[in-house]
Amino acid sequence: MLGPDAAALDAFAFVFVAGLITALATGIGALPFFIFDSISDRGNVALWGFSSGIMLSASLFGLVQEGLAEGTPAEIGIGMLAGVVLVVVAHDVLLDAEIDPKEYEEADFKKLVLILGVLTVHSFPEGIAVGVSFADLGLEGGTALFGFTVPLLAVFMTLAISIHNVPEGTAISIPLRAMGVSKWKMVWWAVFSSLPQPVGAVIAFAFVRYARAFLPYGFGFAAGAMIYLVATEFVPEALAAGADLPRGGKPMLAGGMALGVALMTPLAFV
Numbered sequence: 695m696l697g698p699d700a701a702a703l704d705a706f707a708f709v710f711v712a713g714l715i716t717a718l719a720t721g722i723g724a725l726p727f728f729i730f731d732s733i734s735d736r737g738n739v740a741l742w743g744f745s746s747g748i749m750l751s752a753s754l755f756g757l758v759q760e761g762l763a764e765g766t767p768a769e770i771g772i773g774m775l776a777g778v779v780l781v782v783v784a785h786d787v788l789l790d791a792e793i794d795p796k797e798y799e800e801a802d803f804k805k806l807v808l809i810l811g812v813l814t815v816h817s818f819p820e821g822i823a824v825g826v827s828f829a830d831l832g833l834e835g836g837t838a839l840f841g842f843t844v845p846l847l848a849v850f851m852t853l854a855i856s857i858h859n860v861p862e863g864t865a866i867s868i869p870l871r872a873m874g875v876s877k878w879k880m881v882w883w884a885v886f887s888s889l890p891q892p893v894g895a896v897i898a899f900a901f902v903r904y905a906r907a908f909l910p911y912g913f914g915f916a917a918g919a920m921i922y923l924v925a926t927e928f929v930p931e932a933l934a935a936g937a938d939l940p941r942g943g944k945p946m947l948a949g950g951m952a953l954g955v956a957l958m959t960p961l962a963f964v
Contacts, residue, residue: 701832708842709828709899712852713821713892719856720888723863724880727871733864735935739943740950741861742932746924747954752854755959757823757917760847765910773914777819778922780915816927817887819919820855821894826912827851828895829902854958859888865931 726733733741761770827848830836836843863884870880902912929947936943 705831705842705903706896706899708831708840709825710892710896712828712848713824713895716820716824716852716855716859716895717817717885717888717891720859720863720866721881721885723860723865724867724877724884726864727867727880728877732871733868735939735943736946738865738868739932739936739939739946740953741864742928742935743947743950743952744954745858745861745950746928746932746947747951747956748854748858748958749920749924749928749954750951751955751958752823752851752858753917753920756827756847756850756854757913757920760827761910761913761917764913769910770914770917773911774918774921775914776911777915777918777920781819781919781922816923818890818894819916819923820858820888821891822898822912823916823920824848824851824855824891825895825898825900826902826909826916828899829906829909829912831899850958850961853961855891857957858954863887 758770758774761773827850828845830845831848832843833845834843836845837849838844839849866884866887867880870883875883898912898916902909932947932950933942933944936946939946
């Protein structure tokens with residue numbers, strides 16, 4: 695039988711692997727380029743919409759709903775505000791927070807460190823969402839998985855973030871493909887963009903595991919940060935990609951979002 699320290703270490707390793715799975719899923723987004731030479735603007739807009747719909751569903755029907763079961767609306771609201779503030783402040787600190795994936799290939803070590811910092815702002819909240827969702831790992835009420843009792847919310851969030859990361863990986867690969875970057879290198883850079891997620895997952899898991907009273911705030915924090923990213927980055931990226939499409943690509947964006955919501959919402963109530 696494992697001692698307390700060994701059991702805790704196994705739990706942290708399990709959460710790290712869950713976060714790593716979401717990061718690796720980003721690499722799947724580069725795989726279409728092994729078959730197709732390019733992705734159309736219409737397809738790009740739909741992918742951004744799909745990704746946004748998944749994020750919104752995960753935030754509202756996963757994190758916020760679970761947070762309300764653990765705490766008050768005020769606590770969730772404070773957590774959401776803190777999540778938004780973190781993203782805003784992090785962007786201001788990094789100043790040039792909009793880095794084109796084209797710069798990945800051309801970057802020296804110093805530039806790569808900066809890029810990783812920017813990517814942390816973008817993908818860290820997703821890792822936090824995964825980590826917070828594992829707060830009840832090992833407790834009753836979950837499902838047996840690889841020797842652990844895993845909360846259903848954790849299964850939902852890991853699946854949601856993984857699916858969300860696939861179109862994000864495609865979006866990252868589009869400019870790299872235009873540069874003539876090799877296909878396997880595109881897979882690597884796509885995964886690289888999500889490497890902060892397993893780290894964020896472990897940090898968030900540790901925080902809510904040992905500071906249980908802050909769990910509602912943690913749920914709100916992750917939800918607020920992800921919703922803010924959808925509103926300020928994903929949707930504008932989609933509209934920029936669809937600028938030359940009929941009605942600015944808005945119908946494709948709305949359709950993609952509706953598909954993402956339709957896919958994830960039923961899973962939240964399983």
